[in-house]
Amino acid sequence: GAGVSQSPRYKVAKRGQDVALRCDPISGHVSLFWYQQALGQGPEFLTYFQNEAQLDKSGLPSDRFFAERPEGSVSTLKIQRTQQEDSAVYLCASSAQGVRADTQYFGPGTRLTVL
Amino acid sequence: QQPVQSPQAVILREGEDAVINCSSSKALYSVHWYRQKHGEAPVFLMILLKGGEQKGHEKISASFNxxxxxxxxxxxxxxxxxxxxxxxxxxxxxxxxxxxGLGTSLAVNP
Structure with missing residues (x-):
């Protein structure tokens, strides 16, 4: 596709519900990143994949957060038993290669609101 | 570990110049610059690498000390x-x- 797409764009969940956020990276991109952006803040790293391998998940805030990319393309970020502090915009980015200093292209994000 | 950006906010009139800084207490391999408009995805501007290489936007310049x-x-x-x-x-x-970083808000007015 032309760019990174994410779905849904907006998600409202009741506290305790599970949610799944989807990212479709640019076709052929090797690396995929997930970030969390709170209102008025910069993005915060959550995790990244190179193809299907999850190489760094040090930013996942708790074991309620889980990400996968089983076939090395589409990725899903799952949040179990959502809490109010999970409310944020979740950004996905992809880059063409698996090397340092490679441009990351961002999707529009999913705005999650937990009531 | 989070880089510090300055200033926090800038207001310009169209045609004026501005400089935005980003400082880290750790040794860096590269610095990436993005612009984000409200409710939109961050858009890539520039990458600066250790050693002086740059990749990015033709109309924007940056430096890395x-x-x-x-x-x-x-x-x-x-x-x-x-x-x-x-x-x-x-x-x-x-x-x-x-x-x-936490970002620098830039407003350009007519």
Missing amino acids: EKKQQSSLYLTASQLSYSGTYFCGTERGNNRKLIW
């Missing part, structure tokens, strides 16, 4: 479209994740 671990983004002859929040993301040598 390795001794100070500081990068500066130079916006000249600003246009209305330059308005938004500018973020720097820093990459260290040991992995690929970007650590982001």
